[in-house]
Amino acid sequence: MSIVRDGPGSAPAPGAVRPRRPVRGLARSLLITAALIYLVLFLILPFVIVFGQALAHGLATYWAALVDPMAVAAIRLTLTVALVAVPLNLVFGVAAAWAVAKYEFRGKSALVTLIDLPFAVSPVISGLIYVLLFGAHGWFGPWLAAHDIKVMFAVPGIVLATVFVTFPLVARELIPLMQSQGRDEEETALSLGATGWQTFVRVTLPNIRFGLLYGVLLCNARAMGEFGAVSVVSGHIRGLTNTMPLHIEILYNEYNATAAFAVASLLALLALVTLVARAALERQAPELRRKPLPGPLP
Amino acid sequence: MSIAVHGIKKRFGEFVALADIDLDVATGQLVAILGPSGCGKTTLLRIIAGLETPDAGRVFLQGREATDLPVQKRRVGFVFQNYALFRHMTVFDNIAFGLTVRPRRERPPAAAIRAKVEELLSLVQLEWAAERRPLQLSGGQRQRVALARALALEPQVLLLDEPFGALDTQVRQELRRWLRRLHDALHFTSLFVTHDQQEALEVADAVVVMHRGRIEQRGSPEEIYDRPGSGFVHRFVGSSNELPAERRGGELTIGPLPPTSSPGPDARLAVVVRPQDVAIGRTGPGWPGRVVAVRVVGPLVHVDVALEGGNRDPVVAEFERERFRRESVAVGDPVFINLVRYGLYAPDEAA
Numbered sequence: 001m002s003i004v005r006d007g008p009g010s011a012p013a014p015g016a017v018r019p020r021r022p023v024r025g026l027a028r029s030l031l032i033t034a035a036l037i038y039l040v041l042f043l044i045l046p047f048v049i050v051f052g053q054a055l056a057h058g059l060a061t062y063w064a065a066l067v068d069p070m071a072v073a074a075i076r077l078t079l080t081v082a083l084v085a086v087p088l089n090l091v092f093g094v095a096a097a098w099a100v101a102k103y104e105f106r107g108k109s110a111l112v113t114l115i116d117l118p119f120a121v122s123p124v125i126s127g128l129i130y131v132l133l134f135g136a137h138g139w140f141g142p143w144l145a146a147h148d149i150k151v152m153f154a155v156p157g158i159v160l161a162t163v164f165v166t167f168p169l170v171a172r173e174l175i176p177l178m179q180s181q182g183r184d185e186e187e188t189a190l191s192l193g194a195t196g197w198q199t200f201v202r203v204t205l206p207n208i209r210f211g212l213l214y215g216v217l218l219c220n221a222r223a224m225g226e227f228g229a230v231s232v233v234s235g236h237i238r239g240l241t242n243t244m245p246l247h248i249e250i251l252y253n254e255y256n257a258t259a260a261f262a263v264a265s266l267l268a269l270l271a272l273v274t275l276v277a278r279a280a281l282e283r284q285a286p287e288l289r290r291k292p293l294p295g296p297l298p
Numbered sequence: 299m300s301i302a303v304h305g306i307k308k309r310f311g312e313f314v315a316l317a318d319i320d321l322d323v324a325t326g327q328l329v330a331i332l333g334p335s336g337c338g339k340t341t342l343l344r345i346i347a348g349l350e351t352p353d354a355g356r357v358f359l360q361g362r363e364a365t366d367l368p369v370q371k372r373r374v375g376f377v378f379q380n381y382a383l384f385r386h387m388t389v390f391d392n393i394a395f396g397l398t399v400r401p402r403r404e405r406p407p408a409a410a411i412r413a414k415v416e417e418l419l420s421l422v423q424l425e426w427a428a429e430r431r432p433l434q435l436s437g438g439q440r441q442r443v444a445l446a447r448a449l450a451l452e453p454q455v456l457l458l459d460e461p462f463g464a465l466d467t468q469v470r471q472e473l474r475r476w477l478r479r480l481h482d483a484l485h486f487t488s489l490f491v492t493h494d495q496q497e498a499l500e501v502a503d504a505v506v507v508m509h510r511g512r513i514e515q516r517g518s519p520e521e522i523y524d525r526p527g528s529g530f531v532h533r534f535v536g537s538s539n540e541l542p543a544e545r546r547g548g549e550l551t552i553g554p555l556p557p558t559s560s561p562g563p564d565a566r567l568a569v570v571v572r573p574q575d576v577a578i579g580r581t582g583p584g585w586p587g588r589v590v591a592v593r594v595v596g597p598l599v600h601v602d603v604a605l606e607g608g609n610r611d612p613v614v615a616e617f618e619r620e621r622f623r624r625e626s627v628a629v630g631d632p633v634f635i636n637l638v639r640y641g642l643y644a645p646d647e648a649a
Contacts, residue, residue, distance in 0.1 A: 184382035187349050188444075190369045192378040192396035192451065202399070206386040 050268045053261035055202075065251075065259035066266070072248035073239040074263070080155065081230075081243060082223040082245055085162040089219050095169025098204070100177030102186065115171050124165050130157060153235030158243065161229040161241075166222045173215030174208055183271055207271025210281050221274045225267055242294065300325040300455055300487035301346060306355035308341055315341040319355070319512040323504075328481045329612075330498035333508035334534065339491045340459055342508070346489065348372045360454055375448030377459035381440040381623050383432035389443050390428040393418050394576070396451040418446040421480070424577075438469045445477075449484070456481075458490035462497065470494075474501045495535050498524060510571045529643030532570045539576065539613045539639075541569040542645065553585050553638065554605065560642070571640040572602065573616035578627060584634030589627050593620070598614050601627060603635055 055062055065071060100112055118126060132138050134151040144151055151157045178291070185207065189199040205212075228244040234241040242250065244263055251260035301323040304557060308316040315338045323329045331339040344350040346357055348369035356365045364372055384392050391398075393415045397406060406414070420423045422442040424589060432440055448456060461477070462470035479489050492498050498505045501521040507514045507522060507530075515527035526532035533540070543552040545567055550560035552569055577584075591602040592614050596637040599622040602612040613635060617625070627633060 157353065183381060184378045185384055187369075188376065188378065188382045188447075189384075189395065189399070191347060191349070191372075192399065192447070193370045193373075194395070194399040195370065198399045202395075203384055206384075 047268060050261055051263050053257060054265040056261075057258050061258055062262045062265075065256075065262035068259070070239050070242070070248060071259070071263055074244050076265070077158070077240075077242065078224050078244040079154070081159050081162050085166055085223045085250055086216060086220050087247050088163050089167045089170050090212075090216055092167060093174060093215060094208075097174035097178050097208075100175050101181075102183050112175070115168050117167075117168075118131050119168055123165055123226065123228030124232055127161050127229035128231050130161055130164075130229075134160075152233060153237065153241060155241065157233040158230050158241060160234040161233045162223050162226050165226050165229045166219045169219040169222060170212070170215035173211050173218065177208055177211040178204075185231045210284060214278055214281050215278055221270055224270055264266075301489060302358040302361075303342070303346060304343060304356050304358075305600055306342065306352045306357070308338070308350065310466045314511050316345075316352070319511075319513060321506060321513065321516075323487055323489055325487050326465060326485055327503045328478065328490075328501060329504045329506060330502035331489065331491045331506045331508055332498040332535070333493065334497060335493060337508040338511040338521075339493075339508050341506065343457050343489065343491050345378045346425075346455075347374050349376070350460065363410055366508055373453055373455075375451065375453040375456040377444050377448050377456070377458045377461050379463045381432070381437075381444040383440055383443055383447075385432050388429050388431060389419075389435070391414055392432070392443055393447045393450050395447060414450060421449070431450045436464050441465065441473065445480075449486075454456070454486055455459045456486050456488045458488065460491055460493070463492070463494070465537050470497070474475065479500065499535070507535065509534070526641060529568065529570060529641070532643065534640045536572055537614070538570045538572050541571070541610075541613070543567045543569045543642070550642070553605065555585055555636070556583060566645055568643050568645040569637065569640045570643060571637050574617035575638040575640060576603075576613055577636045577638055578603065578615050578617075578625065579634045579636065580625075581628075584636045586632065586634050589629050589631045589633055592627070592629055603633060605635070 054065075066075075075091075096111070096115060100108060125135060131152060133140055134144060135141050136145065138152075141152075149156075151160070185203050186199050189203045190196075194202065225245060226243075227249070230243055231249075231253070232247060234243065234246055236242060236246060236250065238250070244267060248260050248263050248267075250265065251257075301321070303319055303321050306316050308314075317543075319338075319342055321342075331342065333339045341350060345352050346359075348357075348364070348367060350370075352365070356363060359367075359372060359374065360365060378635040384395065387395070394411050396453060397411045397414065400406075405411075411437075415428075416425070419428055423447060424439060424442055424446070427435060427439065427443075432443065435443065445461075458477075458629050462473050465473065473495055477488075490502075499522070502519060504516060505522045506516045509530045515522060515531045517525075517527075522531065522535055526535060541552055543550055543566075544564055545560050546564050548559055548561055549557040550567070551557045585605050587603040587605040589601055590604045591600075593600045593602075597619055599617045599619055601615045601617070601622075603614045603615060615635065
């Protein structure tokens with residue numbers, strides 16, 4: 001940079017260090033305190049209470065609630081549902097984000113709006129839609145019954161409802177990311193002879209990997225925690241169609257608070273893991289930045 | 299003939315990007331496509347590369363029809379304005395990319411790839427940067443990596459989209475001269491798109507000026523500058539002044555200047571004149587005016603003259619500093635201007 005002397009009244013040069021004015025201490029501490037109180041009251045306190053209640057009657061009771069066959073069945077079902085729903089939405093999310101970010105086509109904005117639909121409707125309504133479609137008196141109900149395929153009040157229904165509710169998560173995480181990255185790298189790869197698949201695996205995927213991982217984490221957390229939609233389609237058959245959130249509700253309604261909070265603590269733990277993983281990803285994401293070194297040419 | 303396109307048309311919705319383009323580029327030439335933004339020059343380049351499909355017309359590369367060939371099979375090097383380096387790969391892997399994605403039986407052995415990449419790194423003078431990532435390099439360095447990457451497949455044709463557009467003036471000047479030397483040393487055929495006339499005039503063997511989806515003129519840089527084929531080219535390439543004129547009965551009248559003979563039908567016309575072709579004198583004959591500004595631009599001096607009987611923008615005249623000292627005009631001086639050389643065009647042919 002050349003040395004330019006500023007005349008009186010001229011703006012400071014970019015990057016110049018301005019003498020710091022003493023910050024208004026009061027406003028700042030007020031804001032921080034308010035935010036902290038809010039966080040403690042609405043986020044941290046409930047979190048602590050979940051664990052407090054779960055462990056209220058000691059570790060043995062806590063453990064017993066978790067290894068109860070019904071609880072184990074609920075945990076297993078929740079894991080199964082997530083294991084199906086998350087990969088499905090991973091594929092769908094990448095495909096949708098790819099289409100929206102890298103191509104121009106008619107109805108693109110309609111597609112983006114549609115992707116948001118599950119966030120816009122109440123999960124209970126999402127569940128009811130499936131009852132209307134696949135229930136005994138629904139559109140496909142008689143056909144399904146004739147072919148002895150159970151969707152409602154069975155695992156397929158729960159998976160469908162979960163897929164519906166969680167499908168925006170991966171796509172929404174990726175669309176802005178892919179849009180900001182543009183198409184140039186992919187086009188370059190193609191012009192260098194790479195096939196479409198090679199371009200995806202070697203250029204696109206590495207560029208979106210952190211966003212994708214985070215989207216998957218969120219999708220997973222929501223898939224495991226979904227209550228409303230799943231509640232409508234599951235039928236609450238203990239040991240068969242009860243997921244963890246449903247199981248927690250049943251236990252709670254039976255005044256079995258300790259067991260309810262014990263299972264709930266697992267979901268709370270999942271949230272904690274998601275948050276920590278997110279923080280770790282965000283630390284990774286900004287690529288190493290170092291100043292360019294001098295070379296023989298500019 | 300390395301690149302030939304015939305009757306290329308392309309629309310984006312209602313917008314006509316390319317009206318009807320014919321263009322030939324001889325093997326070994328370095329040709330610039332010059333035009334304002336939105337003139338269709340990048341679209342044309344992308345169609346030649348296979349990144350865009352034309353609505354009509356045909357593309358030939360190395361004498362073979364390539365219109366329906368996918369981009370992977372065209373074997374052209376393409377360099378983007380913003381470099382488009384693979385940000386998660388090292389410089390080495392970026393350059394090696396084109397070789398490593400080849401099908402296994404065509405792929406050179408790892409040692410050969412390494413040797414090739416090292417050769418290219420030394421060609422672009424970035425041997426020290428092999429293990430760095432694109433973000434750790436400056437703009438000029440990144441653009442050289444992009445060039446090396448495109449050259450790794452030894453393409454016969456290199457297409458460059460505003461290759462130096464994002465760089466500082468000095469860096470771009472250095473790099474474009476270096477590109478010219480590289481081009482001469484490696485004998486490929488290059489077509490590059492630019493909106494910078496300096497760049498086009500300085501390094502290209504031939505310049506193609508585009509405007510509104512059409513080719514306005516094609517010629518050597520001297521031809522384009524000295525004998526512009528249209529009002530648009532005259533106005534767009536180099537700087538110019540514009541004055542109204544009228545032709546009546548074979549005589550052309552430009553303001554109060556003495557009429558000159560000019561065969562042709564009666565019409566209102568526009569005179570386009572370059573600043574260095576405007577002569578300033580202290581005495582008549584000439585178009586009287588008053589000096590309103592004097593600007594020293596390096597070795598040159600620009601003098602703005604407000605003409606009498608015109609409320610239009612002042613006319614700019616350009617001199618070398620030496621001559622300006624001898625003439626010594628100052629702001630406020632009454633002067634007379636004459637036109638040494640000018641182009642005559644229809645007035646509504648505005649850019």
